[in-house]
Each structure stands twice: as structure tokens, then as C-alpha cells.
Amino acid sequence: MPQDVSASINAIKEAVETGQIPLSEIDRRCLKVLKAKRWVGLDKNKPVSTKNLVEDLNSKQAELINRKIVESALTLVKNQNDIIPFKNLNTLKIASVSIGHGRYTPFQNTLDLYTNIQHFTINKNADEQAFNLLLNKLSGYDVVVVGLHRSNRKPPYFGLSSSSINFVHKLATHTKVVLDIFASPYVLSRFKSSTFEAIVLSYEDTKIAQDLSAQLLFGGISAKGKLPVSAGSEYPARTGIIDEKIRLKYAPPIELDINELKLEKVDSVILSAINKKAMPGCQVLAIKDGVVFYKKSFGYHTYRKKTKVKNTDIYDIASLTKISATTPSLMKLADAGKIDVNKKLSYYLKDLDSTNKKDITIKQILAHQAQLQSWIPFYLKTYNKKTKTKYDLNPEIYNIKKTKDFNLKVADNLYIKESYTDTIYKRILDSPLRKRTGYRYSDLGFYLFFKLINDVSKTNFPDYLEKNFYSSLGMTETGFNPLEKFSKEIIAPTEIDKKFRKQVVQGYVHDYGAAMMGGVGGHAGIFSNTNDLAKLFQMYLQKGEYGGQRYISTKTFEEFVQCAYCKKNNRRALGFDRPAKNVKRSQVSKLASSYSYGHTGFTGAIAWVDPKEQFIYIFLSNRVFPDIENSKLVDLQVRTNVQRLFYESFN
Numbered sequence: 099m100p101q102d103v104s105a106s107i108n109a110i111k112e113a114v115e116t117g118q119i120p121l122s123e124i125d126r127r128c129l130k131v132l133k134a135k136r137w138v139g140l141d142k143n144k145p146v147s148t149k150n151l152v153e154d155l156n157s158k159q160a161e162l163i164n165r166k167i168v169e170s171a172l173t174l175v176k177n178q179n180d181i182i183p184f185k186n187l188n189t190l191k192i193a194s195v196s197i198g199h200g201r202y203t204p205f206q207n208t209l210d211l212y213t214n215i216q217h218f219t220i221n222k223n224a225d226e227q228a229f230n231l232l233l234n235k236l237s238g239y240d241v242v243v244v245g246l247h248r249s250n251r252k253p254p255y256f257g258l259s260s261s262s263i264n265f266v267h268k269l270a271t272h273t274k275v276v277l278d279i280f281a282s283p284y285v286l287s288r289f290k291s292s293t294f295e296a297i298v299l300s301y302e303d304t305k306i307a308q309d310l311s312a313q314l315l316f317g318g319i320s321a322k323g324k325l326p327v328s329a330g331s332e333y334p335a336r337t338g339i340i341d342e343k344i345r346l347k348y349a350p351p352i353e354l355d356i357n358e359l360k361l362e363k364v365d366s367v368i369l370s371a372i373n374k375k376a377m378p379g380c381q382v383l384a385i386k387d388g389v390v391f392y393k394k395s396f397g398y399h400t401y402r403k404k405t406k407v408k409n410t411d412i413y414d415i416a417s418l419t420k421i422s423a424t425t426p427s428l429m430k431l432a433d434a435g436k437i438d439v440n441k442k443l444s445y446y447l448k449d450l451d452s453t454n455k456k457d458i459t460i461k462q463i464l465a466h467q468a469q470l471q472s473w474i475p476f477y478l479k480t481y482n483k484k485t486k487t488k489y490d491l492n493p494e495i496y497n498i499k500k501t502k503d504f505n506l507k508v509a510d511n512l513y514i515k516e517s518y519t520d521t522i523y524k525r526i527l528d529s530p531l532r533k534r535t536g537y538r539y540s541d542l543g544f545y546l547f548f549k550l551i552n553d554v555s556k557t558n559f560p561d562y563l564e565k566n567f568y569s570s571l572g573m574t575e576t577g578f579n580p581l582e583k584f585s586k587e588i589i590a591p592t593e594i595d596k597k598f599r600k601q602v603v604q605g606y607v608h609d610y611g612a613a614m615m616g617g618v619g620g621h622a623g624i625f626s627n628t629n630d631l632a633k634l635f636q637m638y639l640q641k642g643e644y645g646g647q648r649y650i651s652t653k654t655f656e657e658f659v660q661c662a663y664c665k666k667n668n669r670r671a672l673g674f675d676r677p678a679k680n681v682k683r684s685q686v687s688k689l690a691s692s693y694s695y696g697h698t699g700f701t702g703a704i705a706w707v708d709p710k711e712q713f714i715y716i717f718l719s720n721r722v723f724p725d726i727e728n729s730k731l732v733d734l735q736v737r738t739n740v741q742r743l744f745y746e747s748f749n
Contacts, residue, residue: 161306162352168302169310173323174339175286175297181241182276182296183317183344185646187213188569193239195232195269197262198222198247204305205245205278208312211348211629213572215243222248222262229265233272241274241295243315247303249281263288270294278311286329299325309348316572317344317645343388344646346636351391351747360747361392367739372397376730377702379407379590380719383628384744387712390632392744399590400723412580412589412625413718414608416699417541419624422576422634423563424544425464425673427551429642429650429658430566436554439464439657439672443543446550453527460550463543464672465662469531470540476522477598477610480514489597506616507579509599509606519615523549537668541611541621548620559618570647571633576626579617581605589625592701594724608701608722622700628716631705635696635714639707659695671695685737689745704737711748715741 113119135141174182184190193216196203206217216239220232236242244266249258269275270293277294279285280303291297298321300311313319324338351358364382371377379397383390395407415422431437437446439460444450450458455468462468482490497504497513504513526542548559555562560578568576580589584605591604598610605625612619633644638659642650658672669676674695678684685698686706696706702721707714717740721731731737 158350158352161350165306165310165349165353168304168307169319169322171301171323172307172311172314172319172321173299173301173325173337174314174321174341175299175325175333175337176291176294177339177341178295180341181274182298182315182321182341183646184212184241184315185344186570187572187645188565189240191238191240192216192243193218193236193241194243194245195220195236196245196247197258197266198245198249198303203245203247203308205247205280205308205312208309208348209243209315211312212316212318212345214574220262222246223259224261226261226264229261233265233269236269237272239273241276242269243276243278244269245308246277246279246281246285249279249285249303258285258288267293276315278315280307280311283325283327283329283333286333291332299323313347317342318347319343342646345644346385346632347389348393349389349391354386354389354391355749356386356391357747357749360743364392364740364743364747365394365396367736367743368396371731371734371736374730374734375401376728376734376736377719377721378723380702380717381407381409381411381413381628382718382740383632383714383716385632385636385714386748388636390629393629399720405587407590408588409629410575410588410627412575412584412627413703413720414590414592414699414701415624415626415631415703415705415718416609416622416701418626418631418697418699418703418705419619419622420544421673421697421705422626422631423559423624424547424551424620425658426567426634426650427555427559427562428460428464428547428673429654431551431554433651433654437550443546443550446554447546449523449527450546454531455527458543460547461662461672463540463546464658465668465670466537466539466543467535467663467666467668467670468540468543469533469535470538470542471529471532472539473541473611474525474529475610476525476614479525480518480614489600491598506614507606508613508616509595509601509603512599514614514616516616522611522614536666537663537670544621545611545619548615548618551620559620567634567649571637571644571649573626573630573633576624576630576634578607578623578625580625590720591723592720593722593726602724626718628718631716631718632714635705635707635716639709639712639714673697685732685735687738687742687745689742698737702731702737704741706741711745713744713748715744717741 114121194206194209196219199219202217209215274295276296278298278300280300283299300307314321320343321341324336328335378400381395384392395409397407399405443458443460444456450456458468480492480495482492495515495518498511500513503515506514506516508514526545532538551559586605589605591602592608593603595603607613607617607623609622612622617623637644637649641652642648642655659674660671661676662672669678675697676695677686677690685704691708691710693710694708698704702719705716717737721728
């Protein structure tokens with residue numbers, strides 16, 4: 099249809115009156131239209147019911163079709179040096195600018211799912227001074243993603259101001275720019291191709307287009323589209339670069355033919371558990387075939403119901419630290435030839451040579467087959483024996499202020515002597531071995547792994563993780579001691595600690611032993627959220643590769659996830675847990691395949707990978723708040739039932 103219908107009708111009338119168009123030609127074309135209308139039955143008046151019209155036209159099936167059309171259409175017009183999809187995230191400082199919106203866009207929200215990005219917005223009609231101010235703010239970034247929004251179809255500028263067009267070109271002379279156009283393909287004609295590292299045409303400024311286009315930039319989906327028209331000599335029709343999917347995709351369940359009635363039951367199980375005070379709140383995420391189809395948060399940080407849980411909030415993941423920090427580090431060191439899991443730990447830590455642990459191998463410790471005690475309550479030896487007050491801490495070990503000697507932070511206004519780490523280490527070395535051989539879960543070996551990783555890598559453990567895994571994976575909210583980077587408001591508390599720290603523990607590791615080591619341990623201490631962990635566990639599912647980067651060799655990874663001592667009635671792999679057989683209260687669903695692996699966490703966490711089903715399940719909670727004696731999450735088998743319902747949803 100013409101943009102000005104009235105003017106078009108008048109022009110046609112004038113053409114007929116002046117003889118430019120014969121009246122017979124008008125009649126012929128009109129008859130053609132009328133015949134077409136009759137052919138589809140429009141000559142018979144059948145009133146259409148408008149009841150539920152909006153719902154019918156916007157059904158989930160209609161949305162799915164729309165998403166598929168949009169995804170197929172997105173066009174990667176230019177891709178200098180294959181910058182798209184973004185790789186090696188640890189080397190890129192990325193910003194995004196939305197031109198045309200005064201607030202953050204769905205496009206920017208989806209970008210945040212993949213890595214840490216600084217966002218800016220500016221009105222498309224802003225003056226030159228405002229654009230120059232923004233230009234200065236963007237000077238320190240390696241790449242700037244520019245989204246063009248709220249244009250129109252009117253040439254020559256298509257609703258874009260000359261200032262905004264000049265800004266984009268000027269920005270591209272200072273830094274690498276990826277231009278994403280949510281508008282008509284003809285808008286391309288206003289931009290010089292040679293100026294930009296990459297150009298994406300997203301065609302329309304809808305929420306779906308913005309969501310999928312952001313995923314394309316990071317390889318959550320591949321680019322498949324071609325330009326339907328020419329937009330000047332630089333942009334001929336059929337232009338379009340095909341690229342690859344290298345990261346997680348985010349999509350509604352219907353895209354995977356997931357039974358959504360089962361997902362509603364998942365919601366019900368979780369809400370019921372919260373109502374029964376099994377936990378104040380939680381985050382749950384599920385992935386199938388490389389697609390995140392379920393990502394929700396429930397409840398509150400505490401039972402006072404003041405702070406709702408968000409997907410970006412952070413939880414203490416307790417023993418998930420073992421497979422989210424320690425085990426991947428050991429795999430990396432094994433790949434580099436710096437450790438051999440079949441060797442004795444004393445080969446690397448000479449302090450063990452004179453102890454009863456001199457013959458224990460790394461493999462035995464990883465599989466909990468080393469006869470080690472389950473744990474040692476180190477904090478009990480740090481009470482002040484000179485006072486009659488219960489649970490008073492020894493002032494020779496702790497201080498309320500940070501000093502040269504007392505420099506490891508345990509909690510708010512509580513510091514421990516750094517030298518006490520050596521005391522903990524010695525107590526582990528001096529601890530007796532269990533008389534019985536066989537499987538026994540133990541934290542103690544993972545304390546030793548913390549020292550092993552530091553010594554062998556010659557790098558601080560948190561720095562080693564950041565450099566080799568977290569930063570390049572885009573795990574921007576994962577790490578030890580989160581208060582060094584984040585505010586308490588986004589961290590779920592774990593306990594009202596009455597015996598040791600005498601305060602609400604929030605932002606400090608819940609595990610007492612890890613707390614006494616300054617919050618960093620091989621057995622506990624990592625904080626994260628489900629979206630961050632999803633990237634790590636998808637890397638595991640892909641046997642060590644993610645985002646176009648190999649982190650762990652396939653050979654090493656397969657060695658670690660195999661059952662290590664099955665013949666000795668031990669289900670464990672190296673670092674990873676595996677499904678238990680004939681255990682009534684297993685935290686893993688019986689529907690999980692024998693190939694699956696993962697771990698649970700004392701705070702109320704589980705992360706589980708099933709290669710057979712290409713399924714990843716992550717559940718994080720703070721069930722220990724306010725009281726660690728609360729066992730309802732286990733008693734009600736909440737994590738197990740949620741996992742079972744996900745399996746059942748796969749039709």
C-alpha cells in the first residue's frame with residue numbers, strides 16, 4: 099500500500115481524466131481484485147468473532163513461527179576478521195549503545211546473558227554535544243555494539259538524524275564498531291560498509307528481533323539470512339554471511355517441543371517447597387540440546403520477604419565449588435602435563451612425605467577413596483578458653499580489625515591470622531586415616547588440592563580460575579569473596595550464625611573452614627548464579643569446548659567423568675558425583691542416565707549433566723537460612739522431583 103492513499107487516488111483520477119490510463123485498464127484491474135476476493139469467499143459476509151482475538155493471534159504457536167521467521171531472516175551483512183560471533187571474551191572490553199531509546203532495550207538485556215557489557219542509550223534526535231559526550235565515554239572500549247532503533251521507512255534518512263549517522267561513523271574511526279540495524283534494509287545505504295567491523299541487519303525493532311539478534315552476536319544462534327533487496331552498490335541483494343552457533347541459545351520451551359504442563363508442575367513443586375519453608379527462594383535453570391528453555395527465580399532472599407530473588411542474584415554454591423573450580427583446574431593442569439592424577443599427592447606436596455598420607459594418589463582423593471576423615475571442625479579449636487562466655491573467639495587468633503597479621507577476612511568485623519592457614523593444613527596432615535577402606539566423602543583432600551593448584555600453577559587460585567575459565571566463558575558473576583565486586587543486595591544470605599561468626603552470613607562463604615582461609619578453598623567458597631554455571635556445564639557437556647575455545651582436552655575430560663572405582667562399590671568419578679544406585683533418598687532422579695554426572699551443595703544446590711539426553715539441570719538455593727539444621731529441602735526431595743519433572747517434560 100502507498101504511504102499516502104488519498105494522494106494516490108487523486109493521482110490515478112487525474113491520469114484517467116488526461117488519458118494517461120484508459121478506464122478499461124482500471125476496470126480490468128478492479129475486476130481482477132474482485133474475482134480474487136470472491137475466490138476466497140469474501141463475497142459472502144461471515145462476521146468474524148473478535149472474542150479472544152488478541153490471544154488467538156498471539157498464541158505460543160504463532161510466537162514460535164514468528165521467532166523462526168525472524169531467526170532465519172537475520173542477516174550478517176559484513177564480518178571483518180570473523181569478529182562475529184565474539185570469541186575470547188577475556189580479551190574484549192565491550193560496550194553497547196542503543197540509539198533511539200532512552201532506556202535499556204531487550205537487545206541489551208540479552209547481550210548481558212553472555213558477558214559483562216557496559217550499556218549506554220541516547221535519543222536519536224540528541225544534539226551534537228550529547229553525541230560527542232557519549233563518544234568520549236566510549237573511548238576505552240575494544241568493541242562497541244551500536245543498535246539503531248525507532249527508525250521509519252521514509253527516505254532519505256529513514257527517521258535517523260544526521261547527527262546520529264555522523265556519530266556512528268565517527269565512533270568507528272576510534273574503535274571497532276559492530277552495527278546492528280533494527281530497520282528497513284534501505285537504511286544500509288546511509289552507512290559506509292568499510293567503516294565497520296561487522297554489520298547485522300535485523301529488519302524490525304521488535305522484542306523478538308532484538309533478543310535473537312543479540313544471541314547472533316555471541317553465537318547463541320547462527321546467521322542464515324540474505325538481503326532481500328539491494329541497498330546501494332555496497333549492499334547488493336543476496337548478500338549474507340553464514341556463521342556458526344558456538345554458545346548457548348535462549349528460547350521458549352515450545353521450540354523444543356517441551357511439555358509445558360510439566361513445567362507448570364515444576365513451578366508448583368518449588369512454590370510449595372517455599373511455602374513449607376524448605377528454602378526462602380531459589381534459582382532454577384534447564385538446558386536441552388544447547389538451548390536454555392527454563393530460567394526462573396522464585397521466592398525471596400529471606401522469609402521476611404523484602405528482596406525478591408532475581409536471575410542475576412548470587413548464591414553460595416558450597417561443594418559445587420569442587421566441580422566448578424577445583425576439578426576444572428586440575429583437568430587443566432593435567433592437560434598441561436603439570437600433574438598426573440595417578441601419582442601420589444606427596445610427589446607434588448613434599449610435606450606429605452612424613453605423614454600417613456604419603457601414598458595417597460590424586461585420583462583416590464578425587465574419587466573419595468583415600469580413607470580421609472569426612473571433615474574437621476577447625477573452628478572449635480579457636481574458642482577462647484579463658485572466658486566463661488559461650489562461643490567467644492580467641493583474640494590471639496581473631497581480630498575485629500584488619501592488621502598486618504590479621505589480614506584474612508572471615509566476616510564483617512572479623513579477621514583471622516593468615517598464619518592460621520598453616521595450622522589448618524597441619525591438622526589435616528596429622529589427622530588419622532579411617533580404618534575402613536572404600537568410599538567415604540571427604541572435604542579434606544580438596545583443602546590439599548587448593549595448595550596443590552597454587553603451588554603447581556604458581557598462580558593464586560582465584561586468579562588461575564579467572565584467567566583460564568571464568569573470564570573467557572563469560573562467567574562475570576562467579577568467584578570467591580563476591581563482596582569484593584558486588585553489593586550485598588544481590589547476594590542471598592546463608593545463615594544466622596550463632597556459634598562462630600555471630601552474625602547474618604551474607605557475602606561470606608558459609609563453610610566454616612573455607613571462611614577461616616579467607617573465603618577461598620578447594621572444597622567451598624565459590625558464589626555464582628544459574629546463568630553463569632550454565633556456561634561452565636555446557637562446556638562440560640561439550641567435553642571441554644565452548645564459545646569456539648577449547649578449555650580441556652576431550653581425552654582428559656572423559657577420564658575425569660568416568661567412574662573411577664566401580665569395582666570397589668564406589669560410584670564417584672574424579673571430582674564429579676554420579677547417580678547412586680539403590681539409594682532411597684538420592685538427590686538425583688532415577689531418570690538420569692548412568693552416563694550423567696554432577697554434584698550437590700550443602701547450601702541447597704545441585705548441578706547435573708546428562709550427555710545421553712543432552713540435558714543440564716541447575717538448582718541454587720539458600721535452604722540453610724536462617725538455620726543449617728533445616729533439612730526440608732532434602733526430606734521433600736525438592737531438587738530430585740524438579741529434575742524428574744524436567745525429564746518427563748521431554749515427551
